[in-house]
Amino acid sequence: MKQIQQSTFRPAWWLRSPHLQTLWPVFLRRRVQLPLQAERVELSDGDFIDLAWYPRADAPLVLVIHGLEGSLQSHYVQTLMQALQQAGFASVFMHLRGCSDEHNRLPESYHSGRTADISEVLAHLQQTQRMPNAAIGFSLGGNLILKYLGETGANAGLQAAIAVSVPFQLQECAQKLERGFSVIYGRYLVNKLKASYRRKFSQMTSPLSVDLDRLKTLFAFDDQITAPLNGFAGAEDYYSRSSSRQFLQRIETPTLIIHSQDDPFMYSTTAPTEAMLSDSVTLELTTHGGHVGFVAGSVPWRADYWLERRMIEWLRLRLQQKQKTP
Numbered sequence: 001m002k003q004i005q006q007s008t009f010r011p012a013w014w015l016r017s018p019h020l021q022t023l024w025p026v027f028l029r030r031r032v033q034l035p036l037q038a039e040r041v042e043l044s045d046g047d048f049i050d051l052a053w054y055p056r057a058d059a060p061l062v063l064v065i066h067g068l069e070g071s072l073q074s075h076y077v078q079t080l081m082q083a084l085q086q087a088g089f090a091s092v093f094m095h096l097r098g099c100s101d102e103h104n105r106l107p108e109s110y111h112s113g114r115t116a117d118i119s120e121v122l123a124h125l126q127q128t129q130r131m132p133n134a135a136i137g138f139s140l141g142g143n144l145i146l147k148y149l150g151e152t153g154a155n156a157g158l159q160a161a162i163a164v165s166v167p168f169q170l171q172e173c174a175q176k177l178e179r180g181f182s183v184i185y186g187r188y189l190v191n192k193l194k195a196s197y198r199r200k201f202s203q204m205t206s207p208l209s210v211d212l213d214r215l216k217t218l219f220a221f222d223d224q225i226t227a228p229l230n231g232f233a234g235a236e237d238y239y240s241r242s243s244s245r246q247f248l249q250r251i252e253t254p255t256l257i258i259h260s261q262d263d264p265f266m267y268s269t270t271a272p273t274e275a276m277l278s279d280s281v282t283l284e285l286t287t288h289g290g291h292v293g294f295v296a297g298s299v300p301w302r303a304d305y306w307l308e309r310r311m312i313e314w315l316r317l318r319l320q321q322k323q324k325t326p
Contacts, residue, residue, distance in 0.1 A: 004274050004283045007258070009306050011288040012297035018262040019181065021290030024303065025075045032078045036093070041124050049121055050100035054081045056090040060319050063132040064093045065118075067139030067165075067292070069192040071099050076138055076292055076307075083308040089315070092132065094121060096141070103200040107207050108230050112140050112170055113242025115148040122157055134160040134315055138292050139265075142166040142257075143244040149255060150247025160318040161255045162311050163244075165263055165292045170239035173266045174219040182264045185291075190221050197225060251278045256314050258307065260289030284310075 015021055037053040052072055062084055066074050072093055081091045096110035097117055104110075110117070125131050135158055137145035142163030149156050167173040177186030194212045208228060215221045223235035232238035261268045277283060286294065294307035 004277075004285060007284045007286040007310075009286045009289060009294055009310070010296060012295055012303060014300055015293075015295050015297075015303075016288055018260070018264045018288065018290040018293075021260070021262075021288060021293030021295055022185075022264060023290075024295050025293060025305070029075050029079065029303070029305070031073070031075065032082050034078050034081060036072075036078075036081075041121055043117070043120055045106065047097060047104050047106045049097060049117060050095040050102070051121070052093040052095075054085055054091045054093075056085055056088070059088055059090040060133040060315075061130065062089050062091045062315065063122075063135040064091055065135065065137040065141030065144060066093075066096065066099065067141050068112075068189060069099070069196065070138070070141070071095060074138075079305070080136070080308055080311075083312060087312045087316070089312075092125075092130075094118075096144075098196070098200065103196075103203065107204070109226065111226050111230050111238070111242065112143050112167070113147060113238070114230070115144055115151055118144060118148045119152070126157065131157060133319055134158055134162070136162045136164070136311060137166075138164050139167065143168070143170075143242070146244035146251065146255070146257070147242065147247045149253050150244070150250040153250055154252045156253045158253050160315060161253050162258065162314065163255065164258045164307065164311075165265070166244060166257060166259065167266055167270070168243060168245040168248075168272055169266075169270050170243045171219075171236065172270050174217070174222065174235070174239070176264075176266050176270075177218050185265060186218050187216075190215065190218055193218075193221050193225075245272050245276060248272055248276050248281055249278050251280050253280060254318050255281045256311075257281065257283045258286070258294070258310065259283060260286045260291070260294070262288055263291045265291045 039051040041049045084091045098104035135145050143166050146163050210224050219235050227234050227238045259271050295303050296306040297304040
């Protein structure tokens with residue numbers, strides 16, 4: 001049954017600030033390098049998606065999807081895959097189009113609403129008898145998973161899903177990243193997006209005529225680049241059609257959304273209300289946690305990454321229940 005519940009998460013006392021929660025794992029969490037197996041999925045439009053597998057025999061399989069300008073090197077990816085392995089799960093990481101070591105072949109790009117790529121990858125995995133049992137998405141990846149689940153309803157093919165730090169209303173989030181300290185995050189993301197654009201179109205001709213130096217905000221980048229590259233009339237059209245909040249009532253897959261009310265990438269009112277959720281969705285709210293942070297710990301400088309433990313706990317419960325259902 002749908003519900004909004006207050007989380008038991010408590011931030012490390014030396015990391016209560018949303019900015020410290022957000023930045024600590026990015027800069028101070030030790031990365032791991034796992035022995036992953038690469039696979040390239042050829043898409044029907046001539047492009048490709050790169051996967052990275054961390055297999056485990058006879059184990060439930062979890063699909064992991066990153067956020068905006070993320071990759072296999074994002075702070076939450078391989079640490080999560082390692083934690084899943086240790087907890088008895090296999091995992092497969094999906095690079096969004098153009099986010100692996102090689103730029104995608106077509107001028108168009110990944111974006112917050114491109115659920116067709118998830119559908120095609122899942123269809124490929126199902127055809128090859130490797131269908132994931134569950135999916136986890138972070139930030140933009142979480143928006144994609146929620147939108148996909150809402151679009152497909154009972155035909156999603158997954159037994160469970162988790163979405164973390166989701167920008168439910170893309171235009172609101174773009175506006176937030178133009179205000180206060182959040183401007184720092186906005187500039188960082190825009191600079192990464194512009195750098196990726198420059199690298200990609202140094203190898204092919206861009207269909208756009210745009211002065212990158214004039215694009216100072218995420219809204220401007222999406223209006224001048226993301227939208228026209230991907231068939232939208234502009235940023236507002238892109239945001240309106242791609243925001244996940246409007247799809248939440250249609251979700252039929254058991255889904256956990258973990259969201260912090262102090263996420264500096266969005267307003268406290270950006271999170272959905274109970275009336276916006278389907279009976280299959282649980283929204284777990286934390287008072288603190290930042291953006292994909294959720295760092296606990298009682299001993300100074302000895303961080304406890306609560307988010308991974310919570311996701312694994314929930315997956316175990318949901319998948320075990322599913323297996324016991326006749």
